[in-house]
Amino acid sequence: MRNPVYAAGGVVATSHxxxxxxxxxxxxxxxxAVDAAVAAAAALAVLEPTSNGLGSDCFALIHDGTxxxxxxxxxxxxxxxSADALAAAGKTEISPFGWDAVTVPGAIAGWGELSxxxxxxxxxxxxxxxxxRFRHGIPVPPTVAANWQRxxxxxxLRLAGDDGRIPGHFRHWFDHFAPDGHxxxxxxxxxxxxxxxxxxxxxxxxxxxxxxxxxxEELLAFSRETGGYFSAEDLAQYQPEWVDPISxxxxxxxxxxxPPNGQGITALMALGMLSQDDLxxxxxxxxxxxxxxxxxxxxxDTQTYVSDPAWMSRSAAxxxxxxxxxxxxxxxGSEALDPSPGTPPRGGTVYLATADANGMMVSFIQSNYMGxxxxxxxxxxxxxxxxxxxxxxLEVGHENRMEGRKRPYHTIIPGFLTQGERALxxxxxxxxxxxxxxxxxxxxxxxxxxxxxxxxxxxxxxQWLEGRRVILEADFHPSLAAEILSL
Numbered sequence: 164m165r166n167p168v169y170a171a172g173g174v175v176a177t178s179h180x181x182x183x184x185x186x187x188x189x190x191x192x193x194x195x196a197v198d199a200a201v202a203a204a205a206a207l208a209v210l211e212p213t214s215n216g217l218g219s220d221c222f223a224l225i226h227d228g229t230x231x232x233x234x235x236x237x238x239x240x241x242x243x244x245s246a247d248a249l250a251a252a253g254k255t256e257i258s259p260f261g262w263d264a265v266t267v268p269g270a271i272a273g274w275g276e277l278s279x280x281x282x283x284x285x286x287x288x289x290x291x292x293x294x295x296r297f298r299h300g301i302p303v304p305p306t307v308a309a310n311w312q313r314x315x316x317x318x319x320l321r322l323a324g325d326d327g328r329i330p331g332h333f334r335h336w337f338d339h340f341a342p343d344g345h346x347x348x349x350x351x352x353x354x355x356x357x358x359x360x361x362x363x364x365x366x367x368x369x370x371x372x373x374x375x376x377x378x379x380e381e382l383l384a385f386s387r388e389t390g391g392y393f394s395a396e397d398l399a400q401y402q403p404e405w406v407d408p409i410s411x412x413x414x415x416x417x418x419x420x421x422p423p424n425g426q427g428i429t430a431l432m433a434l435g436m437l438s439q440d441d442l443x444x445x446x447x448x449x450x451x452x453x454x455x456x457x458x459x460x461x462x463x464d465t466q467t468y469v470s471d472p473a474w475m476s477r478s479a480a481x482x483x484x485x486x487x488x489x490x491x492x493x494x495x496g497s498e499a500l501d502p503s504p505g506t507p508p509r510g511g512t513v514y515l516a517t518a519d520a521n522g523m524m525v526s527f528i529q530s531n532y533m534g535x536x537x538x539x540x541x542x543x544x545x546x547x548x549x550x551x552x553x554x555x556x557l558e559v560g561h562e563n564r565m566e567g568r569k570r571p572y573h574t575i576i577p578g579f580l581t582q583g584e585r586a587l588x589x590x591x592x593x594x595x596x597x598x599x600x601x602x603x604x605x606x607x608x609x610x611x612x613x614x615x616x617x618x619x620x621x622x623x624x625x626q627w628l629e630g631r632r633v634i635l636e637a638d639f640h641p642s643l644a645a646e647i648l649s650l
Contacts, residue, residue, distance in 0.1 A: 167617040175199050177515040178593070181301045182206035186517060188292050189284070196523040197225060197281040200515060201274045202289045204529055207513045208270070209293070209358045209545070210301055212340065213310035213534055214593070215513045216547040217361060219270040221529040222421045224408060224579045225281060226586045228522035231579060233421050236273025236403035238266040238551065241392040242567040246557045249565070257553050257565065260322060260538045261332070262391040264550035266571065267401045268373070270529050275370030276403045281523070287366040294362050300352025308349040314534050315341050322538055332389035335540040336547065358545035374398040378544060385541045408579070409479050411435045414610055419579040422479045423469045427576035429599035432461035434606060435488040436495070442611040445622050446639060448646040454607065455627050456495040458600050459502045467504040470563040471570040499631050512575050514591040526577035526589030578602050580609070597626050
């Protein structure tokens with residue numbers, strides 16, 4: 164276990180040391196926690212492209228010292244992109260590669276909205292330190308280098324045509340992220356003139372450039388030339404949405420998440436089901452069984468009912484109804500379930516956290532989805548476009564069916580913990596559909612098992628995959644795995 168880190172003047176925690184350092188520089192130069200979060204998010208977008216990028220979505224929870232605020236900066240699908248449009252083109256599934264899964268990237272709009280409402284620095288000040296350092300190249304960490312190489316191999320396999328050649332609209336990914344056919348090795352310095360140019364445009368034109376300026380024009384031109392669906396209105400009319408965070412009481416604490424279209428409600432539902440259970444230890448088989456079964460039941464509901472709120476037949480309040488969650492808890496017995504959704508009453512990612520000396524705290528998450536995303540890179544910009552639309556369904560009548568100007572079910576979720584009026588702090592994990600499961604286990608580690616924050620994150624985790632398939636991290640004792648398999 165690693166020792167916890169303490170700091171009196173502020174903190175920035177990210178998955179990349181240089182991004183954390185850039186955020187800390189902002190704090191040292193008089194910026195607040197939101198300024199540091201935006202600077203670190205921009206740094207991660209270019210330093211860890213295997214998980215996020217300049218064409219990502221983001222979500223954030225911001226505690227201003229008094230109140231918690233939520234920002235949903237997930238993008239909507241273009242007006243011209245829908246299940247019916249794909250069906251008319253003879254398509255029976257949403258490919259994760261190419262334009263069919265590309266929604267409007269919301270991250271840069273999210274950076275701008277955070278800065279406008281809570282920040283104290285403009286885009287030029289926030290991006291200046293990153294541009295200066297990135298121009299000289301920043302070493303690639305081992306994990307990022309390994310994921311980068313895997314992405315190259317996967318794209319070569321999945322994107323090549325019958326003749327073995329890469330189609331023209333995908334060539335830009337290879338030219339930018341694997342020049343000369345190679346990805347950066349561990350320790351090799353990574354820099355990109357195209358991304359530096361994009362950061363400089365954002366510095367001079369502001370974050371709006373992506374939606375109504377030079378960068379918008381270049382994205383639209385690429386879309387027109389290569390069979391995309393975007394119109395100028397899809398970008399210009401897009402706005403992130405300030406939302407009221409949702410929460411559940413859990414053993415004297417409040418756990419907070421962003422409401423749908425995000426899947427944070429999955430973690431809240433599972434915690435709500437277990438709020439009356441006395442838990443023994445993080446490696447106790449009965450505790451793990453309860454967590455797995457609660458998560459399975461929660462996912463059965465959220466993957467049925469969660470979508471863009473405008474299309475949902477059940478509200479977040481319906482899904483978090485205490486009587487309903489109690490009825491779901493009653494389904495959990497001593498054996499593993501193959502759960503189905505109930506009937507509620509009507510009513511690849513980077514995570515970072517920042518805090519400053521004045522009590523402002525930020526829980527922030529940003530992602531392309533499936534690593535680099537769609538495999539499309541806007542020429543001359545280094546902007547890798549996300550493929551969040553792959554989380555839509557084409558199923559007729561489903562609440563998450565693909566429609567124009569609709570946000571899909573979204574996997575990335577920031578978390579926050581309070582006790583009474585006291586803000587305890589942000590938390591989050593990475594990993595697609597693992598995220599609600601990670602939130603559940605981190606909260607239990609903190610509250611039920613009384614671990615410090617670092618130990619709560621370091622503790623080994625389980626992950627439910629589907630049906631009765633569960634995987635355990637290697638630090639669990641083999642006898643524990645055998646006991647769980649017997650359930």
